Amino acid sequence: xxxxxxRVSGLTVSLAGRRIVDDVDLxxxxxETVGLVGESxxxxxxTARAVAGLLPxxxxxxGSVRFSxxxxxxxxxxxxxxxxxxxxxxxxxxxFAMLNPLLTAGxxxxxxxxxGTRRDRQEVVRRLAEVGxxxxxxxxxxxxxLSGGMRxxxxxxxxxxxxxxxxxxxxxxxxxxxxxxxxxxxLLARIQESRGMAVLLITHDLRVAFQLCDRVQVMxxxxxxxxGASKALATGPGHPYTLGLISALPAVERTAVRLEGIPGxxxxxxxxxxxxxFADRCGQRQDDCLTERPPLRLLDSGRLTACRYxxxxxxxVAAPPSVPSARKSSANGPLLLVEGLxxxxxxxxxxxxxxxxxxxxxxxGLVGESxxxxxTLARCLLGLVDPSGGSIQLGGMDTTRLRHLPAARQRExxxxxQCVFQDPSTSLNPAMTVGATLAEAAALAxxxxxxxxxxxxxxVGLPSGYAKLRPHRLSGGEKxxxxxxRALAVRPALLICDxxxxxxxxxxxxxxxxxxxxxxxxLGTALLFVTHDLAVVRQVxxxxxxxLHGKVIETGVTASVLDSPGHDYxxxxxxxxPTFTGxxxxxx
Amino acid sequence: MAAPVAGSRIAPRRVPGLISLVVLVVIALxxxxxxxLAPYDPGAQNAALGAVGPGADHLLGTDNLGRDVFSRLxxxxxxxxxxxxxxxxGTTALGTTLxxxxxxxxxxxDAIMMRLTDLMFALxxxxxxxxxxxxxxxxxxxAVVALIVLxxxxxxxxxxxxxxxxxxxxxxxxxxxxxxxxRRIMFRHVLPNLAPTVTSNLLLSFVFALIxxxxxxxxxxxxxxxxxxxxxxxxxxxxxxxxNPWAAVAPVLLITIxxxxxxxxxxxVFERLSAGKELTA
Numbered sequence: 119x120x121x122x123x124x125r126v127s128g129l130t131v132s133l134a135g136r137r138i139v140d141d142v143d144l145x146x147x148x149x150e151t152v153g154l155v156g157e158s159x160x161x162x163x164x165t166a167r168a169v170a171g172l173l174p175x176x177x178x179x180x181g182s183v184r185f186s187x188x189x190x191x192x193x194x195x196x197x198x199x200x201x202x203x204x205x206x207x208x209x210x211x212x213x214f215a216m217l218n219p220l221l222t223a224g225x226x227x228x229x230x231x232x233x234g235t236r237r238d239r240q241e242v243v244r245r246l247a248e249v250g251x252x253x254x255x256x257x258x259x260x261x262x263x264l265s266g267g268m269r270x271x272x273x274x275x276x277x278x279x280x281x282x283x284x285x286x287x288x289x290x291x292x293x294x295x296x297x298x299x300x301x302x303x304x305l306l307a308r309i310q311e312s313r314g315m316a317v318l319l320i321t322h323d324l325r326v327a328f329q330l331c332d333r334v335q336v337m338x339x340x341x342x343x344x345x346g347a348s349k350a351l352a353t354g355p356g357h358p359y360t361l362g363l364i365s366a367l368p369a370v371e372r373t374a375v376r377l378e379g380i381p382g383x384x385x386x387x388x389x390x391x392x393x394x395x396f397a398d399r400c401g402q403r404q405d406d407c408l409t410e411r412p413p414l415r416l417l418d419s420g421r422l423t424a425c426r427y428x429x430x431x432x433x434x435v436a437a438p439p440s441v442p443s444a445r446k447s448s449a450n451g452p453l454l455l456v457e458g459l460x461x462x463x464x465x466x467x468x469x470x471x472x473x474x475x476x477x478x479x480x481x482x483g484l485v486g487e488s489x490x491x492x493x494t495l496a497r498c499l500l501g502l503v504d505p506s507g508g509s510i511q512l513g514g515m516d517t518t519r520l521r522h523l524p525a526a527r528q529r530e531x532x533x534x535x536q537c538v539f540q541d542p543s544t545s546l547n548p549a550m551t552v553g554a555t556l557a558e559a560a561a562l563a564x565x566x567x568x569x570x571x572x573x574x575x576x577x578v579g580l581p582s583g584y585a586k587l588r589p590h591r592l593s594g595g596e597k598x599x600x601x602x603x604r605a606l607a608v609r610p611a612l613l614i615c616d617x618x619x620x621x622x623x624x625x626x627x628x629x630x631x632x633x634x635x636x637x638x639x640x641l642g643t644a645l646l647f648v649t650h651d652l653a654v655v656r657q658v659x660x661x662x663x664x665x666l667h668g669k670v671i672e673t674g675v676t677a678s679v680l681d682s683p684g685h686d687y688x689x690x691x692x693x694x695x696p697t698f699t700g701x702x703x704x705x706x
Numbered sequence: 707m708a709a710p711v712a713g714s715r716i717a718p719r720r721v722p723g724l725i726s727l728v729v730l731v732v733i734a735l736x737x738x739x740x741x742x743l744a745p746y747d748p749g750a751q752n753a754a755l756g757a758v759g760p761g762a763d764h765l766l767g768t769d770n771l772g773r774d775v776f777s778r779l780x781x782x783x784x785x786x787x788x789x790x791x792x793x794x795x796g797t798t799a800l801g802t803t804l805x806x807x808x809x810x811x812x813x814x815x816d817a818i819m820m821r822l823t824d825l826m827f828a829l830x831x832x833x834x835x836x837x838x839x840x841x842x843x844x845x846x847x848x849a850v851v852a853l854i855v856l857x858x859x860x861x862x863x864x865x866x867x868x869x870x871x872x873x874x875x876x877x878x879x880x881x882x883x884x885x886x887x888x889r890r891i892m893f894r895h896v897l898p899n900l901a902p903t904v905t906s907n908l909l910l911s912f913v914f915a916l917i918x919x920x921x922x923x924x925x926x927x928x929x930x931x932x933x934x935x936x937x938x939x940x941x942x943x944x945x946x947x948x949x950n951p952w953a954a955v956a957p958v959l960l961i962t963i964x965x966x967x968x969x970x971x972x973x974x975v976f977e978r979l980s981a982g983k984e985l986t987a
Contacts, residue, residue, distance in 0.1 A: 501883070502882060545876035558886075
């Protein structure tokens with residue numbers, strides 16, 4: 119083992135006496151890259167913040183954080199300030215929120231440069247070059263004049279300006295587009311190597327962690343469930359939770375027969391203090407998992423797991439037949455026909471002559487990065503914005519200017535196409551109960567097709583008791599199920615899904631994708647799946663359309679486009695999906 | 707899980723809200739039951755007695771004309787409080803409806819509404835009120851109507867800005883996608899999400915109206931001289947502070963206590979209603 123730089127032992131973080139992070143140990147050697155992986159609510163970000171002494175004032179930290187021998191927990195602000203920036207650099211998720219809008223990129227970097235070099239313009243230019251910005255003029259630009267990727271590069275340069283020995287990167291690429299994510303990750307890896315700096319990478323994405331990190335530590339409900347070398351973890355996970363996470367990952371190279379999520383949701387740390395935190399969701403639970411908290415035990419060569427038992431390989435149940443698409447080539451023509459669709463916002467062109475065709479029951483993927491016009495296209499189809507040109511035909515009716523049709527006609531047409539929006543926390547009305555929301559939607563379906571609320575809930579796999587709850591009582595995945603239920607209650611012929619899993623955890627994402635596939639095959643609802651995630655699109659679509667700058671640049675059968683992309687841009691998209699080679703147990 | 711706190715204990719941060727609520731309920735009861743509680747006829751004069759301090763016969767003493775101050779306070783609660791209640795209800799109904807329409811519909815309606823509120827903000831409200839009510843014959847009802855119109859612009863602005871941020875949220879898009887009418891989306895979907903603000907606006911409008919109406923009465927506008935009313939009592943009795951200070955100080959205290967209690971309750975109701983279901987764009 120290399121020199122020990124950071125040693126966290128027995129770290130706890132509590133809110134008003136309730137533990138949120140419980141007894142976490144973590145060691146980072148100098149020059150080492152360690153990944154802290156977990157889903158939302160696992161306590162990974164709080165652990166990182168506690169290390170940097172940046173917990174919100176309502177939270178209290180206990181235990182010990184030693185940075186090259188100095189204790190940081192309980193240290194005065196003056197001591198901490200000596201560490202922050204100069205010895206520990208911080209990189210946050212949202213580069214726009216991290217940079218001060220009133221300071222130029224150069225000022226951000228100059229501010230944290232070592233004394234003596236602060237007025238040195240050349241030094242700022244050198245630092246920008248280190249993060250791949252060769253244009254020295256960027257130093258004089260303000261954050262709003264930079265793209266998301268550029269901002270994150272500037273943020274990295276600023277975090278590195280004080281030449282820290284440890285860089286804490288908290289989800290540094292989550293807010294960025296896939297291709298840019300890939301570039302930033304490669305940049306981080308390159309800088310880490312050339313500087314010999316240690317990196318603590320906090321991420322929800324196992325693939326990223328396995329690709330970049332020497333060691334990975336998996337967190338769950340505020341504690342560590344497993345830690346060890348990336349390779350060992352990827353090929354033979356030592357904890358059922360890690361195995362579950364790996365199995366839930368969609369792969370860009372193949373379409374899974376069945377997507378396995380992990381049942382249930384993450385418990386609160388304080389509720390599972392005296393048992394195995396994962397026991398309630400574990401497939402191989404034994405009685406003693408519930409009576410005592412399993413200690414971390416040594417597996418082999420530095421690998422630790424908090425499971426008492428050997429992990430059974432993924433149950434190789436006879437694979438159920440692959441879910442077929444409900445596509446019917448109908449004599450009545452396509453369900454949706456879009457021709458030469460254009461949309462301008464002032465001078466900016468969002469859609470530049472898009473053609474699209476969806477057959478009844480078909481599953482079409484619409485792929486593109488931010489600014490490609492994919493969301494604008496979805497909003498045109500939903501009749502939320504007016505296109506500037508071209509035509510939309512839905513079920514043989516002209517719906518190009520749906521918003522301006524007479525109210526009675528709109529009531530007739532609108533139920534045909536429904537939408538599942540990206541963020542379930544805003545797409546459900548917080549003031550209405552789940553039951554009221556669903557009843558309102560069901561009342562819009564034709565009389566003979568109306569489904570009672572209980573039946574709609576059952577359709578998306580929720581118990582009927584949920585009808586009485588308001589959205590704030592539900593988890594993210596449950597909210598998205600309700601949003602899907604609401605759309606289905608209207609009995610649409612076409613369901614537009616706008617990044618429906620982008621804000622969800624992997625284990626939940628698998629459930630939602632599986633649900634959408636079932637909806638398509640059993641109800642015959644056509645899907646238009648809007649996403650930037652190629653691995654996801656592979657799982658749920660038959661055909662894809664790739665959008666770039668408002669134009670369709672490639673279209674075809676999903677598998678063949680992803681396996682042998684024709685367009686340069688598609689090739690770059692495919693290459694940017696992080697991959698790792700898992701064991702056979704993980705192949706899905 | 708921690709055991710629930712014993713029922714007899716009240717969390718310290720809830721104390722101010724509870725006290726305010728109790729104070730307002732007591733004041734409301736006294737307003738309703740005033741005529742039955744009053745020991746004397748509030749109008750009955752006893753010129754021979756004149757102004758005397760608190761004593762066994764007269765709890766808070768008498769005023770210049772020998773009228774019982776306590777009885778007059780009870781009777782005065784009606785004009786002092788019922789007007790503001792109407793004003794608060796009127797302002798909130800008007801302001802919420804117009805603000806919701808302006809913020810949700812945008813367009814020409816919004817433009818007109820905004821210029822109108824700009825105009826109202828530019829006018830010296832109370833001065834106009836004094837002139838208008840003075841010209842219109844100084845009736846109490848005119849004052850109430852005028853205060854409703856004067857108070858509405860603030861509510862319109864507040865509700866409009868909230869409606870603007872709500873209409874950008876996905877749940878509004880979802881309702882539109884389902885083909886629901888604008889009216890239904892506005893009143894059934896958006897309005898319930900503004901409930902915390904609407905309720906606290908209601909209480910703040912009440913405070914504004916209470917002080918404005920008392921101020922008008924103090925200036926002798928709105929109510930005929932001799933009517934038992936808190937504002938009017940301050941004006942009539944400020945000359946006998948040396949003989950019976952309670953005659954003027956008691957109505958001042960009542961106005962202040964009522965206003966403070968309503969303000970605190972407004973704050974607490976807002977916190978309570980918005981807890982747990984915050985939703986921002």
